[in-house]
Amino acid sequence: MRISLYSLNRKHHKLLSLISNHVVEFESTRKGIIVVPFEEIYKVLKCNRQELNFISSRLFEEKECDLYDVAGIKGLFCTPKGTTSFINRKYPKENKAIVITSIKDYLIISIGLITIGSAIFTALKAITVEQSNKRSIEQPLVE
Numbered sequence: 001m002r003i004s005l006y007s008l009n010r011k012h013h014k015l016l017s018l019i020s021n022h023v024v025e026f027e028s029t030r031k032g033i034i035v036v037p038f039e040e041i042y043k044v045l046k047c048n049r050q051e052l053n054f055i056s057s058r059l060f061e062e063k064e065c066d067l068y069d070v071a072g073i074k075g076l077f078c079t080p081k082g083t084t085s086f087i088n089r090k091y092p093k094e095n096k097a098i099v100i101t102s103i104k105d106y107l108i109i110s111i112g113l114i115t116i117g118s119a120i121f122t123a124l125k126a127i128t129v130e131q132s133n134k135r136s137i138e139q140p141l142v143e
Helices: 005-031 038-045 049-061 080-087 091-143
Strands: 066-069 074-080
Touching: 005 038, 005 049, 005 066, 005 074, 005 080, 038 049, 038 074, 049 074, 074 080, 074 091, 080 091
Parallel strands: none
Antiparallel strands: 066 074
């Protein structure tokens, strides 16, 4: 499975959104469950189990979500740290930083190439002018 860091961060945020919204709903109504079943996650994220393991691995590492397996209900729930990350838009901010870095890199390379191209053009023009001056000096001596 190949997925870009940009897309992965979007999936992280979407997963945090899904599981943190369940926490908010539960806390406001005290009805239902905090856990989001795996089947619902697969459907919303449009992924399979292997892809979800890959997507959620960073969230587990950062302790932003955890597993739930009680009374036949298996799924994920959002930790307080995960809710904070969602509210602070941690992963969209990381994506913004990726885009800005990519643009900077592109500009640095482009400016370097333009500078090299300009130097080559200037050198070729100087050589052409020098050769033209040589011909104009030699021509009157021949006649």
